[in-house]
Each structure stands twice: as C-alpha cells, then as structure tokens.
C-alpha cells in the first residue's frame with residue numbers, strides 16, 4: 632500500500648503555505664456496532680481529482696457524507712483548510728465551500744433549467760414590498776455559466792426533466808462552480824449513464840479541476856476514474872486497500888485490485904488443485920474484468 636507523502640521539500644522542511652482543502656487522517660465511522668469505515672486517510676487538493684473506488688458496501692457514501700456534513704466521523708481527524716473540523720450539518724459544509732452532487736439529483740423535473748440552477752439561492756430585484764424574482768438576470772446567468780462550461784443549451788426555459796441524465800449532472804456541476812464551491816463531491820455521477828454521456832460528465836470533471844476546484848469523484852468503474860483522476864483511494868468493506876498517486880499505478884492494476892485480483896488468483900489455484908478448470912476460471916476472470924468496464928445501471 633502506498634501512502635501519499637506530505638509536502639516535503641528535498642531539504643526535509645515542510646511547505647505548509649497551502650493546506651489541503653480537505654484532509655482525512657485515520658477517519659472511521661461506527662453506526663452503533665457496525666463499523667462502516669475505518670482508518671481512511673485521504674487528501675483533496677485544489678486542481679486535483681481524488682477518486683474513491685469501491686464496490687457496493689465499501690463505505691464510499693459514508694465517506695462523502697462525513698465530508699458533506701450529513702454524518703459525523705467517530706474516529707480520526709477531518710481537517711478543512713488545515714483546521715480540525717466536525718460538520719454538524721450539510722449547510723456548514725456548504726458554507727465552507729464543499730458542494731455535493733448526489734446521484735439522485737435534487738432537481739424539480741418540471742421546473743425550467745434556470746429555476747433549478749438558482750433553487751434556494753434566487754436572485755431578486757427591488758426592495759421591501761417591491762421585491763421580486765429577477766428572472767431575466769437568472770436566465771442570463773444560467774445561460775452564461777453553462778456556456779462557460781461548454782454546455783450549449785438552446786433554451787434555459789425548458790424543464791430540467793427534459794435533459795438527459797448526463798446533462799443534468801453537468802448543470803449540477805456548473806451550479807456548484809457558479810456558487811463558489813472549492814470542493815466538489817460527485818457521488819457516482821456516471822453510474823447510470825451510457826458510454827457517450829459518461830464521457831461528457833468526465834469532461835466536466837476535468838473542467839472543474841482546471842478551474843481549480845478540488846474534486847472528489849466516487850465511482851466503481853476504474854475505466855472512468857483512471858483518465859481523469861490524480862489520486863485513487865480504494866475501499867473495500869470499509870477499509871482502505873490502497874491509496875495511489877497516478878504515477879504509481881497503472882489502469883490494469885487498478886482494475887485488478889477492484890476485481891479482487893488476489894482472491895481470484897487464490898481461487899484459480901484451488902480449482903487447479905481440484906483438477907484443471909483453469910481455462911474456465913480464466914473465462915470468469917475475463918468476464919469480471921469486462922463487467923467492471925461496463926457501467927452498472
């Protein structure tokens with residue numbers, strides 16, 4: 632297991648000019664007797680994409696809920712901008728610049744795109760009894776912000792429900808960027824998408840990174856994580872089974888780790904001893920690698 636080193640200069644002095652946006656040190660979470668997460672260490676830096684990979688039940692959602700203020704960690708340390716922190720509400724995390732886009736996007740399908748974009752943060756004009764929604768400015772801003780991210784919507788008046796899943800994810804990302812998020816957490820944004828739409832979402836992840844946001848990208852698909860990720864945290868049953876900088880791991884190794892390569896090898900060996908089912912086992916392995924490559928619905 633590789634750990635990402637702290638910022639040590641060649642002389643050994645630490646440069647703490649820029650504290651990481653978010654830092655987890657041996658963070659754990661117990662729900663009563665159930666240990667959902669244990670000893671997880673991870674860093675989110677500005678302009679970097681940190682990927683969190685793991686199968687169902689690995690603890691991915693638990694991890695992001697801690698950073699997003701939905702749940703509190705029970706062990707270890709969470710630091711935000713260098714300060715030890717425990718968020719007690721999602722509002723606190725949001726105020727600290729941490730925006731989360733959940734898989735089941737909290738959008739109102741029949742409302743126009745611009746209305747969803749400003750939901751809960753509407754612009755108004757006038758004062759007192761004359762105060763009303765500044766519809767023109769909200770439409771204009773939505774259009775401009777989306778165009779800035781390379782999203783070309785003909786009409787921001789169309790109901791958001793008419794957009795594809797990928798487009799909706801992109802609107803949510805553009806929204807977070809507009810409202811000044813420093814950290815953007817994406818929970819399985821590509822899980823329900825086809826290949827082409829996944830590609831579009833991956834492109835906006837890179838755009839957010841280029842704008843200097845620290846992105847946390849949750850996925851179970853190494854083929855989605857690898858091209859955009861700078862670091863990879865692998866979770867399995869609540870434990871970290873690896874934390875790698877991109878230069879230290881190849882896509883093939885990432886895929887093998889995700890597929891439980893070691894366990895399969897062991898199983899192959901056992902089957903061999905039982906009497907030569909190796910070719911069958913290879914087929915199983917190939918099948919698993921392939922299913923990992925495909926997005927799950």
Ligand SMILES: Nc1ncnc2c1ncn2[C@@H]1O[C@H](COP(=O)(O)OP(=O)(O)O)[C@@H](O)[C@H]1O
Nearest residue numbers: 662665667685686687688689690691692693694
């Ligand atoms: N609120 C909860 N109460 C009890 N156990 C939970 C709760 N949330 C998650 N867990 C348990 O924690 C483990 C990790 O879950 P989760 O973080 O949702 O995994 P993932 O998002 O990777 O699928 C699972 O075993 C799950 O049953």
Ligand SMILES: [Mg+2]
Nearest residue numbers: 688691692693
């Ligand atoms: Mg989850």
